[in-house]
Amino acid sequence: MKNRKTIYAIIALLFACILYIYDNYDVEEKNISFSSNFNYLPTSTTGQIIHHNYYSLSYNEKFEQAEWVAYELTLEHLSNQNFKRSYFEKDSKVKTQSANYKNYKNSGYNKGHLCPAGDRKFSKEAFNETFLTSNITPQLYEFNAGIWNRLEQKVRYWVQKYDKLYVITGGVLSKNLKTIGSEKVAVPTQFYKIILDYHQPKIKAIAFLIPHKASEKGLYNFVVTIDEIENLTGIDFFPELPDEIESKLEKSSNYTNWNFRNF
DNA sequence: CTGGACGTC
DNA sequence: GACGTCCAG
Numbered sequence: 001m002k003n004r005k006t007i008y009a010i011i012a013l014l015f016a017c018i019l020y021i022y023d024n025y026d027v028e029e030k031n032i033s034f035s036s037n038f039n040y041l042p043t044s045t046t047g048q049i050i051h052h053n054y055y056s057l058s059y060n061e062k063f064e065q066a067e068w069v070a071y072e073l074t075l076e077h078l079s080n081q082n083f084k085r086s087y088f089e090k091d092s093k094v095k096t097q098s099a100n101y102k103n104y105k106n107s108g109y110n111k112g113h114l115c116p117a118g119d120r121k122f123s124k125e126a127f128n129e130t131f132l133t134s135n136i137t138p139q140l141y142e143f144n145a146g147i148w149n150r151l152e153q154k155v156r157y158w159v160q161k162y163d164k165l166y167v168i169t170g171g172v173l174s175k176n177l178k179t180i181g182s183e184k185v186a187v188p189t190q191f192y193k194i195i196l197d198y199h200q201p202k203i204k205a206i207a208f209l210i211p212h213k214a215s216e217k218g219l220y221n222f223v224v225t226i227d228e229i230e231n232l233t234g235i236d237f238f239p240e241l242p243d244e245i246e247s248k249l250e251k252s253s254n255y256t257n258w259n260f261r262n263f
Numbered sequence: 264c265t266g267g268a269c270g271t272c
Numbered sequence: 273g274a275c276g277t278c279c280a281g
Binding site for chain 1: 266
């Protein structure tokens with residue numbers, strides 16, 4: 001009888017070991033296959049990267065705005081909740097002080113979100129967090145409510161289709177830009193948006209570079225390579241991707257994998 | 264959705 | 273300055 005109990009105990013132990021190994025093996029597999037904690041952040045040309053709860057940014061003090069704002073957008077983030085629009089406050093995390101919203105008053109330019117409020121509607125906290133002056137840039141009303149809005153809606157459409165995207169947005173901060181307000185907030189002449197769909201094995205990306213003016217043209221007219229935006233901004237996008245994949249993605253302006261429909 | 268203007272306390 | 277209401281693309 002003692003032998004039989006010992007055998008049962010050993011079998012139970014072996015079974016537990018197999019389960020344990022199998023379980024861990026599964027976890028490791030998932031991390032490799034989906035890499036849920038992929039670091040999608042670009043490099044910073046200013047050294048001032050700021051992490052908020054629901055998006056990150058790289059602030060450029062000279063131009064009084066972010067050179068990029070980056071965030072993850074998933075299907076779960078989309079929401080029909082309505083929150084009251086908040087007032088823009090300074091970003092307390094920007095050590096050099098982000099611009100005061102008053103610079104925009106009567107400037108002829110709107111306070112255009114870089115991380116759209118409409119992409120952070122899953123909670124009041126997330127929504128309100130987009131109302132920081134480190135997250136805005138001077139935009140013409142006709143541009144902001146027009147083609148730029150169309151692009152932002154397109155991203156939300158793509159999330160419904162592709163489930164999860166990484167979005168990086170900014171104005172091209174080049175020399176001799178017009179400025180507004182006492183703090184001289186620069187007015188970019190072009191804005192870019194880069195979208196990465198990190199679903200292996202078919203990782204795909206698309207980049208837009210749009211002149212800062214009203215346009216009725218289809219969005220596909222503004223597709224460029226990521227390399228082109230890197231050359232204009234000096235920013236390295238997706239440095240964490242394996243070099244081979246990064247190189248291939250960034251020199252392509254092929255958008256056939258992205259459904260445009262009527263846009 | 265993207266925004267601003269204006270009146271009131 | 274904050275809030276409510278109204279407006280346009």
